Amino acid sequence: MSDTSIDAVRNLLLLRYETLETKSDILKAPELKQLFAKIPTLAPGDRGEFGKAINALSQELKQKVATDTVTVDDRTPIDVSASMDVNALIPSLLSSEQGTIHPLSQEITNLSAIFSRMGFAIEESREIDDQYHMFESVNFPKDHPARDDYDTFMTVETDDNGDPLIAPAHTSTMQNRMLRKYKSNLENNEAISVVIPDRVFRNEDLDARHEHTFYQVEGMYVAKDVHAGMLIATLQEFLQEYYGQQLEVRVNPFYFPFTEPSFEFMLSCPFCNGEDENCKVCSGEGWIELLGCGMIHPNVLKMADVDPTIYTGFAFGCGVDRLVMMKHAIEDVRHFHSAKLDFLRQF
Ligand code: PHE
Numbered sequence: 001m002s003d004t005s006i007d008a009v010r011n012l013l014l015l016r017y018e019t020l021e022t023k024s025d026i027l028k029a030p031e032l033k034q035l036f037a038k039i040p041t042l043a044p045g046d047r048g049e050f051g052k053a054i055n056a057l058s059q060e061l062k063q064k065v066a067t068d069t070v071t072v073d074d075r076t077p078i079d080v081s082a083s084m085d086v087n088a089l090i091p092s093l094l095s096s097e098q099g100t101i102h103p104l105s106q107e108i109t110n111l112s113a114i115f116s117r118m119g120f121a122i123e124e125s126r127e128i129d130d131q132y133h134m135f136e137s138v139n140f141p142k143d144h145p146a147r148d149d150y151d152t153f154m155t156v157e158t159d160d161n162g163d164p165l166i167a168p169a170h171t172s173t174m175q176n177r178m179l180r181k182y183k184s185n186l187e188n189n190e191a192i193s194v195v196i197p198d199r200v201f202r203n204e205d206l207d208a209r210h211e212h213t214f215y216q217v218e219g220m221y222v223a224k225d226v227h228a229g230m231l232i233a234t235l236q237e238f239l240q241e242y243y244g245q246q247l248e249v250r251v252n253p254f255y256f257p258f259t260e261p262s263f264e265f266m267l268s269c270p271f272c273n274g275e276d277e278n279c280k281v282c283s284g285e286g287w288i289e290l291l292g293c294g295m296i297h298p299n300v301l302k303m304a305d306v307d308p309t310i311y312t313g314f315a316f317g318c319g320v321d322r323l324v325m326m327k328h329a330i331e332d333v334r335h336f337h338s339a340k341l342d343f344l345r346q347f
Contacts, residue, residue, distance in 0.1 A: 006053050009035060013061065023065045032058065103347040104215055104336055107324045108197045111217060114241045115195045118234070120219065123178060125198030129168045130159035137176035138258035139299045146257050151203035153212075167201035170317055171218035172258060174198075175296075178220055179304030186311060191223035197320060208280045208332040209288075215320035220296070222306065222313030228261065228295055231314035235265060235293065243327060250287060259294025259315060266290060267326060281331055288326065291318035 009031045017026045035054045039047055112122045140147050154164035174196045182192040197217040204210040221234065232251060240246055248268040256262040266287040272279035274286025282288050293316035298308035321333050328347070330336075335343045 006035065006050075006057060010057050010060075013057075017061070017064065023068050026061050027058075027065065032061075100344065100347060102336075102344065103324060103328065104320065106347060107327070108215065108217075108320060111238075111242060111320070111323070112195070112197055114238060115217075115219070118237065119193055120221075121182070121194040123174065123181075123194055123196045125168065125171045125174050125196050125200075125218070127167065127199060127201075128155065128165050129173045130165055131161070131163040132159070133173040133176060134166050134168055137300070137303050138172050139297050139303070140257050144257065146255075153201050153203055169202050170200055171196050171198055171216040172315070172317055174218060175220060175258065175300060175315065176304050179222065179301065179306050183304070183306060186222070186306065191221060191226075192313065193221045195219045206334065208334070209283075209322075211321065211333045211337065213337060214333070217318050217320055219316045219318070220313060221315075222296065222301070222311050224311060226295075226312045226314060228263075228314065231293055231295070231316065234314075235291070235316060239267075242323065254292060254294070256292055256294060258297050258300050259292075260297045262292065262294035264289055264292055265316075265318075271329070271331065281325070288322060289319075290322055291316050293317070 012031060013026055013029055016029070017023065020026060032054075035057075039051055039054075042050055116122060134150075134152070135144075135147055136142070150169040152169045153167040155166070157165050159165055178194050178196070179192065182194060185192050195217055196219075197215065199213060200216050201213050202210075204212055206212065219234075221230070236249065239249070250266040250268075251263050252266065254262045254264040267290045268274070269279060269282035269286050269288050271281045272284075272286070274282075274284075277284035293314065296313040296315050301308040301311065301313070321336060324330065325333060
């Protein structure tokens, strides 16, 4: 028997393999046994090569069975709390020529470029995080009632403390990590200045202004002698760049556990200018809440081993969808995830 007979058996077995319900049955195929039985019948000089070829075939089949019958629990677990780029190694399925870039992606690129020119580093957030980063590290003690303001989605998986992991409800989950990552800037007399645009999730009642999945851009600036005037000026500068015009803004006192003082930043409604009491976008209020911001609470700095007696900073968390809605006069936030091509093709 020559190598061609091994090839013939190989082709036959590979075909049969596809039809088998129990894949490991292929290793018991009589054709394979017959090949092994042939070895002693060959001239001694031919046995070595023939034996090797059968072994190679047998190895190939074992490998195939092992790969195809791997159970979920045998797989290397992915790091669910890692940032996107660690896990997103799968090649894209659709050629980029067949689609257009989603308006939110376009605008995230756009706003990142503005912040980058203003000297901010750009970082990614996570789509699953632990309770420490969602709450404790940003000064929500356990059982604090302000936790209820963030209607989160929990997973059945738990973190090291046995608490359910969370689909983050804001990008402030990254504050502690960013303070730690860039702390050496402070030692070198440079500021920590970073923005984190990413996806967040809330268990919302859906309407024209509320989606369960949306985007925020978190900003942080920490150095010596930072004050609230710098926060307002930074945001105004950004908004002016982004919209290419000065818009009317209003700053109201507000409450967040992780900033003190805290503010909400409102933009005048470009749809009705406050003149339509039935306006779907601003509910007739004339103003749209665009972002929350404030001076970083000393406890948040302490939690990351940054000395609040030496350094101060500001933070903001801006709703990207609302920013984009106002730029392109989009009246309903639900268009973004509707996958409606007549909407998407306009961008
Ligand atoms: N994380 C807040 C929210 O989503 C916004 C915010 C960020 C407020 C940073 C202050 C400072 O509601």
